Amino acid sequence: MITTTDTPSVPGAGAAQRRPRPGGDLRSVEKPRSGARDLLAALPWISPALLLIVGVVMFPAAVMFYNSTRDISVSGIDKGSVGFANYAEVFAFPHFWPIFLRTIVWVVVVVVAAVLISLALAQLLNKAFPGRRIVRLAVIIPWAASVVMTTLVFYYGLEPYFGIINKTLVDIGLITTPEGYGWTRNPPTAFAWSIVVAVFVSLPFTTYTILAGLQMVPGEVLEAAKMDGAGPARTYVSVVLPHLRGAVAVAVLINIINVFNSLPILKVMTGSIPGYDADTIMTMIFKYIQVQQKIDVASALSVVSFLIVIVIVAVYVRVVKPMKEV
Amino acid sequence: MKKSQRFAAIAVATTASLSLAACGFSESGGSGGDAEGGSTSLNLLVPSYSDATQSLWEEVIEGFESENPDISVNLEVQSWDNLESVLATKIQGGQAPDIYNGGPFAGFAADDLLYPAQDVVSPETFSDFQESFIANAEVDGTAYALPLIASARALFVNNELLEQAGVDAAPTTWDELLDAATKISGLGGGIAGYGMPLGSEEAQAEAAIWLWGGGGTFGDAEKITVDDPSNLPGAEQIKKMIDAGATQADPGSTDRSPLMDIFVQGKIGMQVGLPPTVGQIAEGNPDLDYSIVPIPTRDGSPFTLGVMDQLMAFKNGGDKQEAITKFLDYYYSADVYVPWVQAEGFLPTTKSGAEQLSGEASLKPFLDVLPGAKFYPSTNPAWSATNGAFKSLFGQIQSKPAAEVLAEIQAQADAG
Known part of the structure; x- marks a missing residue:
């Protein structure tokens, strides 16, 4: 109660000079210093990072864009510019829009499922119980294992004749054909199982991000909610979730980009399926490179997918405003 | 103050060494050309036929290098899945392998990247290939690839x-x-x-x-x-x-x-x-x-699908022709080639090899159908x-x- 009387004066002072500075008078002396000089002074410190960003991000992106406007032969020889013909080919491909829609379904379902399950998992792991450390370690395992390896475990489990998942389903009588069902041989089931695997491998990162967020929820606030008579559900929705906003925002953003750009799961799970009924934009890029050996068209589709990711992230940031303070 | 300057220096040094290391890496990965002391190094890119492929090639290379101490051979084994995209990346980066083991080659010949087969083996080696196989490696009457192995189904x-x-x-x-x-x-x-x-x-x-x-x-x-x-x-x-x-x-x-x-x-x-x-x-x-x-057919007439994999030599500036020829002549000599083919379980493409293996019981059903073999139109670009x-x-x-x-x-x- 004492603090409430104090607060009006404290924010006022904080807003004026957020960081404590040695001698308030010096500020006016420093002020004329231009932004360019500030930048120059900072350069030695930020230049390594800048160099890396230019070398590892900007340069390859520029090369990709350049390649997308060239005509590159099967053996990789550049045969000159073709303008935007490669983009025209990408959009003229009759399966492009189904693939685009499937990509959106893929990203939305995987991210939503991963976040919802992770919220529950993180809640569980935040409670003290015997063996919690071991359970926490177990949750990390899908993260530590290579994605291809995890996917292959599922893939072989789903194989007809010898897959353990198929065998189990046959033994308990859910599948009547004795060799099992070709889960990875049919586009809808292969795609659905890919989503399951993608959620599975996304869980560790998402759970730990949210778990970190949970530990930031101050105990006093929870206690206050309890004293005010809020039940567990009310406490979770009105107190815990708003505090998790930052953590969930990070988890969702990184997951969107990760899942959108994920190739290995779909490549392993749907690789043997003919046609384009289980493809996303990533596997399509892969098929352009690997099967049709059209590096130019693949580059064009990569640029398109790059733009799509930017749009998705922009829409997300705009609509959800994840960075807004609670 | 001093501390942060030191940090900056370390950071700059780290970045510099990183980028330098990157340059060094790409060069050593490239077609080394004349490396140390005037010796030539050949880059060999091959697919993996079996788990034994790598060691079989290593044996060949060891034998070759002991006969030709001035030539060193770098082996790279890739899975069939990745082989062609690895090759395309290498070509695009101007670092094509000197010798490549693969399937389709007409696209490379069309882009003028390959030595004609006769330029990279001695006449004796060239005349030892079965004519039907050489014919299958020709583009406009010139063979651009050397038959490596054959298989029939x-x-x-x-x-x-x-x-x-x-x-x-x-x-x-x-x-x-x-x-x-x-x-x-x-x-x-x-x-x-x-x-x-x-x-x-x-x-x-x-x-x-x-x-x-x-x-x-x-x-x-x-x-x-x-x-x-x-x-x-x-x-x-x-x-x-x-x-x-x-x-x-x-x-x-x-x-x-x-x-x-x-x-x-x-x-x-x-x-x-x-x-x-x-x-x-x-x-x-x-x-x-x-x-x-x-294989059963519509009317019961015998038929098989023949598949032939080839070795081809990329020009890469054209200064390694002699070394490539030495290597290929060594490889196709019956003492080296036949055990190699046999270990991989395929059929030989040379006349001397076929003679040597004609007694093999397990290969007989395949050698029998080989004359009726039809091939993919792999010379079509x-x-x-x-x-x-x-x-x-x-x-x-x-x-x-x-x-x-x-x-x-x-x-x-x-x-x-």
């Missing part, structure tokens, strides 16, 4: 399952095959009559077996003709087999290697296999009672695209009309 038959199903003799025509396979599938218990792998791994091979067996063709060096009426009987027969339940489930998306394992386990009546399949059975299930017979189109599209024949699938493949082949 034949039908592997599980005698026990045939007997259980009451089939007296292995089928020689499509009608007999359909009948026998349907009977074997009827045994139940998850047993499939005919193993039909139309998945992306090697759809082009199973397609060729059926389409060509019905009198069809994929075309020749000038023209790819997949969407051709002559291919329809074979395609329709595939659908007939699938609709009759004579094959395993989901043939359209079943890959060849895993399906062969099922055959080895004795759960498939008949499947088309290769010479290495013999070794696979000996290792995986030596008790399997099987026989190897010619569009073959790569056609091959890719088959892999990614042909399996749709399970659910789509045959003519539509063939038209789709033709369209993609023409576009490539």
